[in-house]
Amino acid sequence: MTDKTKKVTMHDVAKHAGVSYQTVSRVLNNSCNVSNQTREKIEKAITQLKYVPNVLAQQLSKQTSNYIGFINVGYSLASTVLSAELNKYVLEAKYKLVISIANDLSLECVDKLILDFKSQCIDKIIINVPLSNEDAITLNQKHDDIRILFLDVDPFCPVFNVTFNPSDGAVATIKHLKDLGHKNVALIAGPDISISARIRNKVYLDVLASNNLNVKTIVSGDWSCESGFSAAMQIVYEHKDITAILVANDQMAIGAIAALNERQIAVPQDISVVGYDNTVDSAYSIPSLTTVNLNRPLQCKIAVDKILDENSSGMSTVLPTELIIRKSSDKCLSSIKKDSIQTIDTILELSNNLKSMLLNK
């Protein structure tokens, strides 16, 4: 931890090359007005002295930076994917991404992080926090001297944003369930503070109603597996007649399936489960998860393009979603069939018990 060598500046390079600091600056910003002879001299000095320009000074002087700020939420698989994908596209565009994490989902917290970025001359900020329309608009107005782009806010919110169509996937999902003969469904919704949770919930309810499916109950979780687990436990305890559960994200869906498994309820034979997001791992749950795909890489690509395109027109970009049908959803069984199946299930259970006895001896 020695600082033996004082930090080397542009002036040191200039002195070493026998020119003025301005000429060094010209070389760094590869201005054309510098003779090859001096350019070479300076470049040699730069490598010899291992000179690295001070970004702080550059930004302070230029009053801008080539950084794009990203305000993300903690945890959640989706947030990781967003960070990694945004980073990729930002680097491709010769910019750099700096990420801050919002400790809570409040307007104040995000506002503080924006101020932090601004005071570092970061004037392009992408925000992935599920803010209400009012909050998003407030932030937008307050910080109208910089470019702010939101991810996943309400498509109808008049701010610069890249979101997903909230209804096409939901419509496809419910058509799918209806075609399979389901009548009585339960919902596991996201937390009420999250705008995307509220939108997903509202859309599901609307589409279910217009398709004459009965919503027997709605339980909210916090996006985690664990909360999906307890939500499903509660649902099957209180409602014996549901045949499908619509879940607001994949992780809660996986938790729900675990709960059903623990209660010896077969998925999809007894109850179908549908997730939302199509996270990478949803294909590997048992059974594999029927879910709504959100094309996150595309969203990130567009977000980076938009925030860098100074004269990009149009506020919202709304991306389509699509239903991915896997094994967690299947035909709804009539109760008659269900009875015969129940007899078989009894045989199965007896054999299983026998097997367990053997195993444990």
Added chain:
Amino acid sequence: MTDKTKKVTMHDVAKHAGVSYQTVSRVLNNSCNVSNQTREKIEKAITQLKYVPNVLAQQLSKQTSNYIGFINVGYSLASTVLSAELNKYVLEAKYKLVISIANDLSLECVDKLILDFKSQCIDKIIINVPLSNEDAITLNQKHDDIRILFLDVDPFCPVFNVTFNPSDGAVATIKHLKDLGHKNVALIAGPDISISARIRNKVYLDVLASNNLNVKTIVSGDWSCESGFSAAMQIVYEHKDITAILVANDQMAIGAIAALNERQIAVPQDISVVGYDNTVDSAYSIPSLTTVNLNRPLQCKIAVDKILDENSSGMSTVLPTELIIRKSSDKCLSSIKKDSIQTIDTILELSNNLKSMLLNK
């Protein structure tokens, strides 16, 4: 996107309050040598003008910053948890966390990100990239004017780091499997470029050897569910006699279980599966995953404490790990028992087929 109001500086505040800029600076750094009267005057001016200090200028002048840089890898659940936990503790310490993502795992890539941070006067950097000992040491020596702390590198690597004991969890795991009567095991290892993958693999092999368990095969994955799936597929195709699979992380383990399920191989009755990491979701796989717990929050807490404690002694902090026994591991069956179970399995399969027929009609 108007910049109607020119950015307000310390000088504007000073003029507005009728004092010199230095006095404003004193108030901001709450120096004691300023009368209450002027302090109030200045504070009023600050709020009236909505003045926000320019971090860039502060850092340039002070030649230091209150930011801690974090170089993380993309994707992976563990990386998200690290970001969120580090962020929490860094904020508690009144610092700020800025995250950069390494696009690849090369020395050069990390080196470039360190230079970026340094040129922003960020002189405390936490690195979560699975670098080899040589690379970690190289970086450490090259950048000995700043504090660098590594996560998850080799505990014996003489750098400032917070890692997990690579053997205690492995020893417990293998004792567990041996106690259950397992003899022939397969390994699903992480990618060879990753130092932690190599260490986990080596330790497993050593401990297995000293316990006289047979390693029938080793297949490498890339930490993803998908790679665990194909690894397991390959293993059961080529080796009929294994009764347990040791997997280097939870996600690959979940993929492996999905593969076994597809091949109608029961977990844990036919094959036991053990993961590594104890990611939040591993408790909700079916069956729930036996795995080695890494206390990530503790690791982050210690990392932040260490990097901020200027005279923290000792290079490595090595944290203990522990085996979490869930349902994916169980008794190894002798082949005699296995036969009787197979007859039962035939009954089960016939009934299941009958059931499926009913379901699909």
Added chain:
DNA sequence: AAATAAAATGTGACCGTTCACAAAAATAAT
């Protein structure tokens, strides 16, 4: 009331760049 000490405030230089302009050198035109 004068001398002294302490507290409050102001001034100039600096951190490491970029920018607008001025000066010098090299090249082209008369």
Added chain:
DNA sequence: ATTATTTTTGTGAACGGTCACATTTTATTT
């Protein structure tokens, strides 16, 4: 050879703060 033009290089100020010191004001002591 002289002037006009272009190219190359150098200078001073700025970006928005902090620091060390000088100066002024206020409080304390004799």
